[in-house]
Amino acid sequence: MRDHSTGRRGFEGVLMAVAATFLTVSATSAIAQTSPKSASDLAIDAAVPVPQPVDLPPPSIGDFKPESVAVPATPPAAAKTESSTEAAKTDTPAKTDSAAAPSAAPAPTAAAPEAAPAATATAPVAEPAKEPAKQQATKDQAAEPQKAASNVPAADQGVADKLRETIATKASKYFDRKAERAAVEKFYEARDYAPVWTNAGALTSAGKGVIARLKDAASDGLDPTDYPVPDFAAATTPDALAEAELRLTESMMDYARQAQSGRMHWSQVSADIQYPEHPIDPVEVLANVTTAKDASAALDSYNPPHKLYQELKKKLAELRGEGDNPAAKIADGETLKYVPARKKQAAVTMDDSRVPQLRAKLGVTANADSTTYDADVADAVRKFQRSADLKPTGVLDDRTVKAMNTPKRDRTIDTILVNMERWRWLPRQLGAPAIGNAYVILNIPDYTLKLMHNGAPVWTTRVVVGKPGKHATPLLTETMKYITVNPTWNVPPSIINNEYLPALAQDPTVLDRMGLKLERNRDGTVHISQPPGEANALGRIRFNFPNKFLVYQHDTPDKNLFGRDERAFSHGCMRVQNPDQYAAALLNITMPEKDYTPAKIRSMYGRTEVDLKFPTPIPVNITYQTAFVDDHGKLELRKDIYGRDAAMLALLRNDKGKNLEAVVAHAQPSYARAKMPPGVNVAGDYTGSTQSSGFNFFERLFGGPPAPPAPEYRRQQRFTH
Template structure:
């Protein structure tokens, strides 16, 4: 009998080879039949895709297969694998069934690759079982690559707006898309608001589901309390959100609150009026708000009220005025319009010692008194209690009466006097002027040092690190055309032994008429008269003890051609009111002033007044500061002194009166418009002089011809290309005779 067990191995090998061949052939036939059923578009797409070339492989033989150790698993030859791969098109799901060859360790060489052996370490190609490696036949629809679908419309991103706020957001989008929106007075405000809301899908920021947010409550609280900063709450109306019950009403209230917030921030920072509305001799650097920045800052702040309040001036002197305004209003800015009638003396006696109970008087005038003193609690109470007595005491102290807390005849007269209201107005306009000043008065590089000069108080102070370093008395300009201008500039250097170059205004208005009367007047005054070949006149006074500028000039170039300087007229400093100059500021102790400034800018040089005085002579000496020092010329008729007491000064230039009139007759946004004023004239004067006037010899002070330095250059020094500072926020006009140069 034939050994069937041994002969079976060859038979099995033949069957397996035939099965593999049939399977491969079926796969190829399936792919071909699949392509036959495809549409013309699908075939065109496949034709455009690069495909591997089909392999022309002969049918497998028994030698292509080898049994494993168990005699039950076959390994497919490399040629068969190539046939299978070539048959599967890119994108066909069957491609994932073909496993990549497993590589050996790093030392494996191409020569080492062979069919499976009994040692696993020698494997170069992983064994593949027929039922796992060869995919089963699948229906044509499953085997074919998915057909290309037509392009779809882009899907709109889901809105981030809560469903409850979506109707309001839709209305806001509609309002901004229209041209009839009149909520914002300024184009910049509307543009910033539109960009802000668009970035949040027009979701409201002040309400959520119709209720006020914490941010909105903070903003409303700040706007409602605008009077505490000397502003008018009526300028920043707060919409009635409680009455807004529809999406249209909520959207309208949303934008109105946004507009009021932007108006508040702008006026809190820059003022309700532009300084040019008051006078042409005021020039401060402008610092307008950025509406986009305001929206971002306030809406993302933890405390919206505090953030909005931060747009008010940060200076200590402003905050002290704010406190005094609150005190004044609490002592007498109540709604009662009629005067308090005379009556019995009212007083309050507290319980103390042997008196077990307080003594409280009753009077029908007390409700009116409460209103006058700003006491809103128990407004109809007729008792003269401890709270009323304390309010009376504070009021007495503010008007220089003995603070007894007793309502006597003198106190009643003071309460009925309009003087108290004038004090409030004065404080308010001084707070307004603080908004014009730079936010940073000093230079950070030198400890925030700066100079501040208060014209109505006739004082100059040097400040550093928030503390007063030095102070002195000054003489300022006369009222009228010689008024000292208000400005902020930087002092770049000081000049010891300065030459006084007489300003054109003084030459025209004073010296030329004087020469007509007395041709020798300038010579007797020690002044030099020179005339260029083009007929222009120059008058100067050489350095010396009798020089009109004294021994030192403090230079901070500005368009008004004013500066600070010494003076030989020392007696003027003893007067209480010291408005005597042509606009410049005369300093009482210039040698001390110079040493203080030099020690701030050059702390290692040890400048002393004696060292400065040792430089006095007949030649000009310029001492330049490594870091310029800011100089701020202010007009503070109301300020708080070091003792915490409110000080009121005479409105010597009428600035308060002008501003109060403007605010009380406010034309709204017109007060923020810039008014152009005549600018100083830098042309050197020319004119007819008497024939017997003596001219000085050509000393080089005044080069002939139009190429000589302008008066601005001659006054402040510097290179010939030095130009007068350009005005900020206004245009230049033809100069008039009104000048601000002075001595």
């Protein structure tokens, strides 16, 4: 038989404990209500609301009437009052609850039974009514500053509304580049979509400046038709003004991008070109142009700042008759002609006051002040007619005069245009700021190399460059990190596969007779090298600027080629005429305290490689300038030996309207495991062996011991790199 007394006693103990707790809490509440609260108590009350005690009789059936369904409208009202009070007195949050109590007092009696259970339950029951009110108040507070900051004039509000709608739904119609579209969206959103190019329908100074720059795009070698300017005068409605606003922003962005990076991407011209990318920052463009005092100058600043570019721009203006000293126009007049002398008839000439001006325009220096239309003038007119696709009669007629007075679109102008375009590919900062903006610039068609320091050339030399075709010297910008004295020549894969392996198939002893070492790498590729020495194909010095084309500058044992006017004979690398002087000049810029001289460099010649590392690398810029202005202000033109000008002109003329800025991926040649000709002995054949040096071809060229060697090659028995 069970004893239930123990369980009953335990249950009674629990009831007594609960009752004691209830009395303690009640006493504490009473004391809290009668005694003043400290600051910490007030903070706690604000953080954890305590329900107000309600002394009401138990609810009866009569309290539950149909009209009580309207009661829930009361709490939101109270919550709203509480929120407004809380916002007005944020420094005393404890007063919020007390302020809410009077608002609940006038509530109908029928609402009291509803409040009693809520008060006697737990505090979180009341929270759902408070929290939405607080969130709504926060939203209202966040929205108020944005609304207050809006400065859209009433006259522009219609345009702003249309801009908001268009940007939200059709932004990609104007800006197909994601970064530019996002920048435009944020720009106009920050302005409350107020237009920037117009004010009350009239063009602003910024709008006028941008339009002026776009219309003058031809002066920078660009095409104004690529940047259409909307007709703001015809835009008389908010819809039309919003459309014109976005069209001008679109043209401005296109101009800035192409002025800075070019109308075409260099990869479309050739696979052997690689310059660092320097795209515009759309956010910066919008901020810069729209806030500048001179919007035209701000937009113009995206064109190359280089001196040689600016000089080409001046020459372009002169050729078009738009320079500081524009070519004078030939006035209309009677037809002038020259009839040479015959057996029974003397030469027939004509006199005209326009002839001296004609002589000056056509470059006839003999008898510069003569007004006689003689044989010299007629020959010059005939030459001009040929260049202008006119019948070469030598007669100055109305058609010839008109052609002379029309801006020239001849080969010289085209050459200048493509050279200005190539300047856009180059980095804006050519040199290293830490060492006086020092840099090397090599012009392939001019076969010259210059070392620049503090804005002036400090050393110049002749160079031999790559042959046209597959051996063309690439265009690139890299940094020269060190010089190697007594370099080892590591023959590049292209030479091995295209020249040496076929030669080995004919004569297995050819490499031994040439002093070359043949071995197979662990990955199966063939490696051919030539040790340092006087007969080395790289000469005594190699100038290293690691690049994906595996080209560099170096000495050569074949000095006779420097005497030729055209010097495109190498496999891609650049041979320097006086490498000891070049090395000393470079080292004195990077390490002036060492006091290097050509003699000191030559004293290092031997059979052991010596690396001279630069504390600060020097940028090397390989360029292709078929048109440039010399130190005397004369326009110099060079032969387009690689056909770069022709390729660019074809793109500009034939691909009109296409995306000329797209990067074209070019596959690089892959030299897999080469098949060794039969009968050839391979020293150190590492096929299937672990006895390899561990360095692959790229490590041998540009890094890791042994000293980074770079590629080159020669043909036949004489090493011609």
